Amino acid sequence: MTSETNSDSKTKSPKEERREDDRVIIFDTTLRDGEQCPGATMTYEEKLAVAELLDDMGVDVIEAGFPIASQGDFESVSEIAKRAKNSVICGLSRAQIPDIDRCAEAIKPAKRGRIHTFIGTSPLHRKYQMGIDQDEVLNRIEKSVTRARSHTDDVEWSCMDATRTEEDFLCRCVEMAIQCGATTVNIPDTVGYALPHEFAELIKMLIERVPGADEIVFSTHCHDDLGLAVANSLAGVTKGARQVECTINGLGERAGNAALEEIVMAIETRSDAMPYWTGIDTTMLTRASKLVSAVTAFPVQYNKAIVGRNAFAHESGIHQDGVLKNAQTFEIMTPESVGLTQSNLVMGKHSGRHAFREKLKELGYELGDNAFEDAFVRFKALADRKKHVYDEDIEALVDQEIATAHDRIKLVSLTVIAGTSGPQKATLTLDIDGKQQTHEAQGDGPVDATFAAIKAMVPHTATLELYQVHAVTEGTDAQAEVTVRLEEDGRIATGRGSDTDTLVASARAYIIALNKIFARDVRKKPETMMAS
Numbered sequence: 001m002t003s004e005t006n007s008d009s010k011t012k013s014p015k016e017e018r019r020e021d022d023r024v025i026i027f028d029t030t031l032r033d034g035e036q037c038p039g040a041t042m043t044y045e046e047k048l049a050v051a052e053l054l055d056d057m058g059v060d061v062i063e064a065g066f067p068i069a070s071q072g073d074f075e076s077v078s079e080i081a082k083r084a085k086n087s088v089i090c091g092l093s094r095a096q097i098p099d100i101d102r103c104a105e106a107i108k109p110a111k112r113g114r115i116h117t118f119i120g121t122s123p124l125h126r127k128y129q130m131g132i133d134q135d136e137v138l139n140r141i142e143k144s145v146t147r148a149r150s151h152t153d154d155v156e157w158s159c160m161d162a163t164r165t166e167e168d169f170l171c172r173c174v175e176m177a178i179q180c181g182a183t184t185v186n187i188p189d190t191v192g193y194a195l196p197h198e199f200a201e202l203i204k205m206l207i208e209r210v211p212g213a214d215e216i217v218f219s220t221h222c223h224d225d226l227g228l229a230v231a232n233s234l235a236g237v238t239k240g241a242r243q244v245e246c247t248i249n250g251l252g253e254r255a256g257n258a259a260l261e262e263i264v265m266a267i268e269t270r271s272d273a274m275p276y277w278t279g280i281d282t283t284m285l286t287r288a289s290k291l292v293s294a295v296t297a298f299p300v301q302y303n304k305a306i307v308g309r310n311a312f313a314h315e316s317g318i319h320q321d322g323v324l325k326n327a328q329t330f331e332i333m334t335p336e337s338v339g340l341t342q343s344n345l346v347m348g349k350h351s352g353r354h355a356f357r358e359k360l361k362e363l364g365y366e367l368g369d370n371a372f373e374d375a376f377v378r379f380k381a382l383a384d385r386k387k388h389v390y391d392e393d394i395e396a397l398v399d400q401e402i403a404t405a406h407d408r409i410k411l412v413s414l415t416v417i418a419g420t421s422g423p424q425k426a427t428l429t430l431d432i433d434g435k436q437q438t439h440e441a442q443g444d445g446p447v448d449a450t451f452a453a454i455k456a457m458v459p460h461t462a463t464l465e466l467y468q469v470h471a472v473t474e475g476t477d478a479q480a481e482v483t484v485r486l487e488e489d490g491r492i493a494t495g496r497g498s499d500t501d502t503l504v505a506s507a508r509a510y511i512i513a514l515n516k517i518f519a520r521d522v523r524k525k526p527e528t529m530m531a532s
């Protein structure tokens with residue numbers, strides 16, 4: 001690694017220089033191992049949507065489920081197999097004939113299907129999980145792989161808990177699987193126990209020692225119990241593994257699996273140091289992450305590599321200054337390469353003058369040196385007190401008219417009829433520029449009815465970008481805090497309202513955001529925007 005890494009002088013190897021031998025097969029198991037994560041169960045439709053995206057994204061193999069596990073799993077694997085355009089569709093099965101036959105049936109509609117069969121090989125799994133000895137394990141490998149091969153010539157075999165299995169015995173198991181026709185041998189670090197150098201040595205040892213190893217593809221399947229899943233997978237690749245099993249957002253059993261987006265972007269970004277490549281369209285990674293997060297309701301941690309919301313966000317002045325001058329100073333990959341439009345300069349207490357000036361420019365302000373210094377001091381003081389500094393906070397800091405603008409719209413009263421007998425109706429009275437007006441509106445739910453009443457009395461072109469409700473206190477009498485974000489001409493105004501009545505809080509939040517927009521518009525063009 002040199003200080004020039006990823007700089008202009010170190011360009012990636014062009015595609016035509018890529019060797020087929022260095023191609024890493026991406027095997028996604030979000031729908032199987034990912035779904036084993038407690039609470040991550042996906043519906044049939046959600047699985048189809050995820051599979052479609054993985055297929056479009058260039059995932060080589062999609063492990064779509066465990067067909068013997070349930071009728072639902074069988075049906076989703078089968079439907080995914082029917083619909084897949086490019087990916088190989090794989091199903092998991094134990095070393096048991098009914099599992100394998102059920103799996104074969106499920107993947108049958110696929111253009112290219114794979115049976116993945118596995119058995120525990122470690123002393124712990126032999127003794128406690130299955131109560132069998134080494135010979136019986138070998139016997140079951142023979143029977144299961146042979147059976148799988150009778151259905152398809154694409155058979156993957158896995159030695160569950162490989163990293164805690166005696167090396168000599170593991171070699172015998174792998175040899176048996178290869179002899180019986182396995183075309184991919186997957187080496188799982190089932191409990192996330194291995195260290196990267198150990199895992200690398202294990203792959204190397206198997207490739208060197210097992211007869212026939214050069215005829216098949218070795219694969220990694222690493223769990224993240226020690227946070228080493230990605231490191232272990234890549235270590236395996238450096239010693240000859242050419243398939244990596246991984247999941248979107250690193251979802252999976254316990255602490256999860258190797259994250260697909262991290263594996264792919266590590267290979268892509270460090271192509272100066274590693275000759276490997278994948279067939280993934282990296283610009284779809286963010287979409288895939290968002291989809292999986294939405295369907296599983298598992299939020300992505302803010303600082304998650306590649307797809308976390310802070311992965312391309314910079315708050316500190318020195319970093320923001322660097323990014324403004326040349327993004328490579330603090331970014332090793334471009335946001336566009338993972339499907340984002342741009343880096344995010346977050347204004348906060350650690351921001352410096354360069355970023356502040358840039359933000360002002362973006363908001364349409366050019367201040368002289370003294371005014372700028374003055375505004376910067378006030379901005380720092382505000383950022384010290386406030387967790388989030390929004391654009392409108394900065395506008396209010398530098399724009400006297402906005403700061404002193406009084407609210408043109410005030411909430412006077414709100415009555416809402418909700419419930420099952422619909423339609424939901426809101427009767428709203430507003431004070432608009434000192435005159436009271438009342439309007440009754442219907443909507444698709446009480447919030448929609450309330451906002452419709454506001455729109456009827458105060459026509460505007462701003463669109464609702466975000467509506468969020470938080471309970472600030474606990475219990476059924478909790479104070480609700482509602483955030484409303486409106487967008488007009490690419491500019492955002494946020495309003496926050498609280499009340500024990502969520503609908504009143506919603507109306508307040510909307511009106512606050514609207515008042516901010518009108519305050520801006522008054523500055524832009526003094527004639528009123530508001531039809532009242």
Ligand SMILES: CC(=O)SCCNC(=O)CCNC(=O)[C@H](O)C(C)(C)COP(=O)(O)OP(=O)(O)OC[C@H]1O[C@@H](n2cnc3c(N)ncnc32)[C@H](O)[C@@H]1OP(=O)(O)O
Nearest residue numbers: 036066068069070094095096118119120129130160190253
């Ligand atoms: C590391 C991994 O991720 S492995 C995959 C884990 N995923 C899952 O288990 C999800 C789907 N699983 C299921 O729906 C169920 O466990 C089923 C349908 C597979 C089996 O259900 P049941 O028949 O009720 O068995 P149960 O789950 O309680 O126990 C597992 C049985 O499989 C055996 N077994 C476990 N792994 C294997 C294997 N690879 N090959 C053969 N038998 C195995 C166990 O020894 C145990 O057998 P026993 O009943 O003779 O003691």
Ligand SMILES: CC(C)C(=O)C(=O)O
Nearest residue numbers: 118158160161188190
């Ligand atoms: C079934 C195998 C591949 C597995 O999920 C594991 O060992 O973690």
